[in-house]
Amino acid sequence: METIVRHTTETIGGKEYPLTITKQRGLQEITAQGQPVPAEAVTIFESPLGTSRCFTRAGAEAPGEERAANRRQIQEIAARAMTDMGIW
Numbered sequence: 267m268e269t270i271v272r273h274t275t276e277t278i279g280g281k282e283y284p285l286t287i288t289k290q291r292g293l294q295e296i297t298a299q300g301q302p303v304p305a306e307a308v309t310i311f312e313s314p315l316g317t318s319r320c321f322t323r324a325g326a327e328a329p330g331e332e333r334a335a336n337r338r339q340i341q342e343i344a345a346r347a348m349t350d351m352g353i354w
Contacts, residue, residue, distance in 0.1 A: 267292030276313065286312045293324055 272287045288310040296305050296319075304324040311318040328336070348354035 267294060278315070283313050283315060286310075288312070296321060 268291045270289045272289075274285050274287065275282045276285045277283075290308045290310075291306070294305055294308065295302050296308060297303070298321070303321070305321040306324045307322045309320045311320075345354060
């Protein structure tokens, strides 16, 4: 797992507060709403005003054929929508 820590400040209401941003990349398991969640990336914002956490869920990678079929379906729907709107 790769971890990057950045120390900076943020200004809220005209006052400056220290802010620590921690970015973690790599497959990991975190707890969200009391449940374990597989995550690919997590960003944690910590300041005297509180802590926030953002994460990207890890999903199972679809097989190549399934991805190609999904891509074709999206392209067909987009083409149909643009044709219906007179754009294409």
